[in-house]
Amino acid sequence: MICNIVIVGVGGQGVITLARILGEAAVKSACSVLASEVHGMAQRGGSVVVHVRIGFKEQVHAPLVGKGQANIMVCLEALEALRNIFYANEKTILIINERIIRPGIPVNKIPSLVEVLEALKSCKLTYHTLKAEDIAKEIGIPFAANTIMLGALMGLETLPLSKEAVEEAIATILPKKYVEKNLEAFERGWKIIKQMSSQ
Amino acid sequence: MNKISVNKSGLEVLLLGNEAIARGALEAGVRVATGYPGTPSTEIIEALAEVSEEMGIYVEWSTNEKIALEVAMGASMCGLRSLAAMKHVGLNVAMDPFMSSAYTGAIGGLIIVSADDPSCHSSQNEQDNRLAGLHALIPVMEPYSPGEAKEIVKEAFDFSEKHETPVILRTTTRVSHSRGNVRLGNIEVRASKGHFEKNVKRWVLIPSNARVRRGLLLEKWDDIKRDLSHFKYNRFEDHESDETIIASGIAYGYVKEAVRALGLEEKVNILKISTPVPLPEKLVGECLESSKRVLVVEELEPVVEFQVKKLAFELGLNCSIYGKNIVPRQGELNSDIVVDVLRAFFKSNLKATATPVDLPKKPIIPPRPPVLCPGCPHRATFYALKRAVGILKLKPVYTGDIGCYTLGVLPPYEMTDTTICMGASIGLANGLSKFQENPVIAFIGDSTFFHSGIPSLINAVYNDSPMLVVIMDNRTTAMTGHQPHPGTGVRADGSTTASIRIEDLAKACGVDYVYTIDPFNLEDSTNTFRKALKTLIDYKKPIVVVSRRECVLITVSRARREGRRLPKFRVDVDKCTGCSVCTRIFGCPAISIVEEKAVIDDTLCTGCGVCLQVCPYKAIYEVEA
Numbered sequence: 001m002i003c004n005i006v007i008v009g010v011g012g013q014g015v016i017t018l019a020r021i022l023g024e025a026a027v028k029s030a031c032s033v034l035a036s037e038v039h040g041m042a043q044r045g046g047s048v049v050v051h052v053r054i055g056f057k058e059q060v061h062a063p064l065v066g067k068g069q070a071n072i073m074v075c076l077e078a079l080e081a082l083r084n085i086f087y088a089n090e091k092t093i094l095i096i097n098e099r100i101i102r103p104g105i106p107v108n109k110i111p112s113l114v115e116v117l118e119a120l121k122s123c124k125l126t127y128h129t130l131k132a133e134d135i136a137k138e139i140g141i142p143f144a145a146n147t148i149m150l151g152a153l154m155g156l157e158t159l160p161l162s163k164e165a166v167e168e169a170i171a172t173i174l175p176k177k178y179v180e181k182n183l184e185a186f187e188r189g190w191k192i193i194k195q196m197s198s199q
Numbered sequence: 200m201n202k203i204s205v206n207k208s209g210l211e212v213l214l215l216g217n218e219a220i221a222r223g224a225l226e227a228g229v230r231v232a233t234g235y236p237g238t239p240s241t242e243i244i245e246a247l248a249e250v251s252e253e254m255g256i257y258v259e260w261s262t263n264e265k266i267a268l269e270v271a272m273g274a275s276m277c278g279l280r281s282l283a284a285m286k287h288v289g290l291n292v293a294m295d296p297f298m299s300s301a302y303t304g305a306i307g308g309l310i311i312v313s314a315d316d317p318s319c320h321s322s323q324n325e326q327d328n329r330l331a332g333l334h335a336l337i338p339v340m341e342p343y344s345p346g347e348a349k350e351i352v353k354e355a356f357d358f359s360e361k362h363e364t365p366v367i368l369r370t371t372t373r374v375s376h377s378r379g380n381v382r383l384g385n386i387e388v389r390a391s392k393g394h395f396e397k398n399v400k401r402w403v404l405i406p407s408n409a410r411v412r413r414g415l416l417l418e419k420w421d422d423i424k425r426d427l428s429h430f431k432y433n434r435f436e437d438h439e440s441d442e443t444i445i446a447s448g449i450a451y452g453y454v455k456e457a458v459r460a461l462g463l464e465e466k467v468n469i470l471k472i473s474t475p476v477p478l479p480e481k482l483v484g485e486c487l488e489s490s491k492r493v494l495v496v497e498e499l500e501p502v503v504e505f506q507v508k509k510l511a512f513e514l515g516l517n518c519s520i521y522g523k524n525i526v527p528r529q530g531e532l533n534s535d536i537v538v539d540v541l542r543a544f545f546k547s548n549l550k551a552t553a554t555p556v557d558l559p560k561k562p563i564i565p566p567r568p569p570v571l572c573p574g575c576p577h578r579a580t581f582y583a584l585k586r587a588v589g590i591l592k593l594k595p596v597y598t599g600d601i602g603c604y605t606l607g608v609l610p611p612y613e614m615t616d617t618t619i620c621m622g623a624s625i626g627l628a629n630g631l632s633k634f635q636e637n638p639v640i641a642f643i644g645d646s647t648f649f650h651s652g653i654p655s656l657i658n659a660v661y662n663d664s665p666m667l668v669v670i671m672d673n674r675t676t677a678m679t680g681h682q683p684h685p686g687t688g689v690r691a692d693g694s695t696t697a698s699i700r701i702e703d704l705a706k707a708c709g710v711d712y713v714y715t716i717d718p719f720n721l722e723d724s725t726n727t728f729r730k731a732l733k734t735l736i737d738y739k740k741p742i743v744v745v746s747r748r749e750c751v752l753i754t755v756s757r758a759r760r761e762g763r764r765l766p767k768f769r770v771d772v773d774k775c776t777g778c779s780v781c782t783r784i785f786g787c788p789a790i791s792i793v794e795e796k797a798v799i800d801d802t803l804c805t806g807c808g809v810c811l812q813v814c815p816y817k818a819i820y821e822v823e824a
Contacts, residue, residue: 011569020213023378027213034344035378037215038320045788046569061344062452063377066535068555083564089553104570104788105610111562119559133802142802 003159004065005052006087009076010101011045014146017173018074019050021150024169025161026054036063045104047080056160074153076132076146077101078116085123094120094127095152095193097145128152128196135188141181151189156197163190204250206386214381216374217242219345220312223352224282225254227308228387231274232258233267235650236679237286238321239375240314244284245682248691255391260682260691263621263650264289268296268311275309275365276402277393280356284312287328288620292651294331297365299404301335302412304363304419307393308356311337312368314375317498317531321372323601323620325530327499332367332476336420338427339367339476341448345379351432351473353384358430362423367476371498373449373531420477428481432473435482441491442545443468445483447475447503450496450532457537461549478506487516494544495522498532570606573789574755574805576748577604577671579718581612582785582813584640584669586721587728591736595640595667596631600624600652602644603678603750604671611786615642622651628666629658638735639666646676646684648701653708656741660709665739667731670701673750681753705743712742719748721812751805764824766806770797774818785813 005022009015019035026033032055038048051065068089075081075096088094096117102110120127130152132145147170153159154166170186171179203222205212214222221243224232234244244258251258257274261267264285271283283293290297290313297311313328332339340355342348348370355366400408427433444467446454451471458464470486472479475497487493487510495504504522511520525543527536542549571578581604588595599605599615600623608615617627624641632639643652648670659666676682683689688698705713712734716724724746731742758765777795781787787810789803797818799810811819 010567012572020378023213027211027380030211032380033213033378036373037376037378038372045567045572047567060379061455062449062534063373063379064453064533066533066538068553069534079564079567082559082562083567085558086555088556090556091553092556102788102791103565103567104786105566105568106783106786107565109563110565115562119562122559123556125556 001160002053002055002058002060003072004070005054005072005074005153006065006070006084007050007052007074007076008080008084009048010080011048013048013076014143015048015050015076018146018150019052021166021169021173022052022054024173025165028168029161029165031056031160032058032060034060034063047083049084054160072153072156072158074149076149078113079111082116082119085120088125090124092125093156093158094125095149096127096129097132097149098129099133128193130189130192132189136185139181139184139188141178141185144182144185147182147185148189151186152193154186155190155193202250203246204253204386205383208383208385210383211380212383213378214345214349215242215378216345216348216370216376218246219349219381220352220368220370221246222381222383223349224310225250225386226349226384227353227356228280228389229282229356230256230279230307230389230391231271231281232256232284233261233270233281234284235261235264235267235289236676236682237289237314238679239316239370239372240284240286240289240312241679241682243312244691251692254386255388257391258691260684262685264293265296268293268300271309272296272300274393275305275307277307277395279307279391279393280389281307282310282312284314286322287313287315287326288322288324290328290331292621297331298335300365301337301416302404302409303402305359305365306363308359309365310352310355310359310368311365312370315369315371317371323618325499327502328367328369329475329502330500333502336416337365337367338423338474339369340474341369342374342473343449343451344374345377346381347432347473348374349381354431362419362426364419364423369448371449371531424477424480427474427477427479430474430479432471433479433482434471435486436469436471438465438468440466440468443470443486443490443493445470445472445486445493445495445503445507447472447497450498450537453532453534453537454496456534457541460534460538461541463541472503475503478503478510480510483507483510484514487511487514487518490518493518493520494540495520496526496532496537496540499528501528568609570609570788571603572751572805573787573803574751574807575603576673576718576746576751577607578786579721579748579807579809580669580671580724580746581607581614582809583718583721583724584728585612585614586725587732590729591732593638593732595638596635598624598627598631598639598641600643600647602647602671604642604644607642611784621647622655625652625655625659625666625668628668629655629662629664632664632666638732641666641668643668643670644677645670645672645674645686645701649685649699653704656705656708656710659741664741665735666741667735668741668743670743670745672701672745672747674747675750675753677750677752681750701745705745710741710743712740713745714743715745715747717748718746719807719809721809751807755805766808767801767822767824768799768804768806768808768811768819769822770799771818771820772796774816776816778815780815781810781813781819785810
């Protein structure tokens with residue numbers, strides 16, 4: 001079984017870190033993994049898309065997720081969710097951070113969150129939304145929205161990775177002084193999705 | 200970054216492709232590693248620099264790629280295993296020693312890593328440097344994953360020494376910048392000093408020697424071809440089919456995925472090629488003989504394809520060979536594209552997998568290109584210069600260069616009329632200033648100026664080309680992730696060294712008018728630009744303005760590390776008229792207009808305070824952080 005995860009957001013939101021934690025957890029869980037990033041020119045405040053492909057008892061040969069091939073999409077920003085929606089098919093589960101970041105160049109009109117979610121509904125997609133920044137601020141670690149989203153992703157319990165493996169990866173990768181708060185953020189995201197799925 | 204010096208053989212870890220290459224070099228006993236930063240190659244040298252002291256190896260950021268290769272060649276001449284890493288266009292800069300290195304060959308294993316960028320994710324072109332191998336007669340090895348990259352680096356060092364040839368390790372963005380499973384091996388420690396054996400006939404390429412070396416090179420090329428047929432990572436996956444897919448580098452991964460998606464796993468042969476140049480002719484010939492139809496899948500140029508076709512012709516085979524007639528020649532491949540290619544090759548309607556969701560017609564999603572960061576000093580430099588240009592009613596031609604400031608091409612500044620290659624801002628300005636009427640302003644970053652700006656500035660003085668050169672000194676090589684350069688006083692391994700002052704260099708090049716500004720002081724910067732532009736118009740000489748202010752990402756991370764808070768700003772809603780100068784003209788991404796008032800987003804703001812100087816109504820003020 002291969003699980004295709006597409007993570008989208010804006011440069012600086014911690015998209016690459018999120019993918020790295022997943023990859024680390026996958027290797028620790030004896031899975032085959034390829035995660036593809038883009039650095040440099042494509043990074044600064046621009047759209048960021050990272051593909052993570054995790055193979056459980058099956059080898060992953062290529063790093064990119066094809067159109068309509070995502071099992072899960074984690075969207076740290078709502079406009080980016082819509083921009084990359086072609087990675088989804090009708091069965092794809094989306095987790096969307098309720099946040100719109102305005103593009104760095106002057107633009108005429110920025111769609112509202114309501115408009116974006118309406119559009120997703122019209123695509124007949126299953127999605128969960130959460131306000132990751134607000135929760136992160138509550139915990140006292142405002143830039144950990146990505147970890148909240150990671151918790152939410154793991155709360156779906158569809159990946160071949162244990163919660164503990166991801167927690168261990170968080171502790172390995174993040175700077176020591178931020179680990180505790182990030183584990184708290186991870187737990188919060190996990191619980192929120194659990195509650196949503198049980199409703 | 201992952202620490203690549205973990206000495207636990209057999210352990211499986213997650214590494215970035217570039218870290219895997221660095222690890223492979225350590226396991227092969229590399230002693231010298233050099234490079235110039237460039238996406239997607241940068242992390243190879245970064246990873247090695249991080250462990251250089253611990254491993255007792257020599258790692259340097261060279262001033263440019265030509266020098267990086269020459270340093271590595273020098274080490275190889277002394278018998279040390281050495282590696283030079285660069286992005287694909289970096290090899291153009293290194294092309295001169297590169298072509299000659301095939302003639303002189305290597306003593307210590309010499310690996311030239313060329314990290315290519317199909318689809319131009321972060322580059323000005325998508326040249327395929329496998330062709331450079333054919334051009335120079337230097338073998339090319341091409342891994343398809345991080346795990347394989349580590350192993351092939353080791354093979355490449357052995358191969359290089361066995362045949363006394365440099366080897367190109369060619370990666371692409373999706374190999375260099377993918378993370379994947381890597382199984383660690385033993386790190387090899389070798390002597391760090393060698394011996395240079397004088398050999399005029401070999402090392403001195405005067406014409407009489409070069410002619411002899413050329414002959415020897417051609418003989419060697421045939422040996423190399425023969426040997427590569429036994430190369431461990433070239434592999435024929437034989438399913439006794441009449442049809443064979445030949446796939447090189449990462450295309451092999453996409454072929455494996457596409458074959459699996461279409462349920463063709465047991466129905467077609469796959470020939471995996473890891474040495475596209477020169478083609479392992481014996482191995483390929485055997486596959487061709489047992490196939491009626493052949494499909495070559497590779498990214499970009501038909502490098503393998505035309506060698507396969509030549510070989511089939513020489514062997515008198517009449518199998519039909521498909522390639523770039525159905526495989527795209529532009530951009531990177533992916534499994535979707537290869538699925539389509541396989542459908543075309545098998546002329547079949549094999550079932551499609553999941554259907555992608557269609558993009559809804561509404562709402563329209565605004566574009567989000569990369570932009571200068573909030574608090575980026577380049578933005579302030581552009582702003583001040585634009586004001587000065589406006590006051591003087593000039594219509595300059597702006598030549599840009601390679602770095603974050605290339606983003607000056609975007610609205611609201613639109614102050615970049617050309618971007619060609621490293622150093623071309625000043626070079627082109629030499630031409631543009633002579634053959635049209637408007638003043639020419641060249642933008643170049645600090646690292647780029649050291650890399651290849653200096654000879655062009657000398658040319659401007661020597662050949663009297665009037666121009667304003669703005670050297671945007673943010674004290675680092677920013678775009679590639681903050682590597683030091685000769686102006687920073689720091690080396691790749693973090694040790695301190697002399698810092699070369701750009702103003703001194705400009706004066707030494709013969710420039711009479713050299714100014715320095717702090718772009719965060721808008722008033723002073725604007726006035727200095729006005730003075731510089733007036734001097735340019737009056738005296739028609741090269742003028743240099745050094746705009747010096749540290750990259751804001753460094754400022755922010757230092758403040759975080761030291762537990763200092765950044766300055767904080769607020770908008771006085773009574774004074775703010777919603778005029779949008781701060782968002783639409785200055786273009787700060789941290790400010791938005793909400794209900795006709797400016798709002799500063801604290802999570803994005805870095806506290807540069809330039810907006811306070813920009814606001815015509817003095818509506819922005821500093822608050823207690």
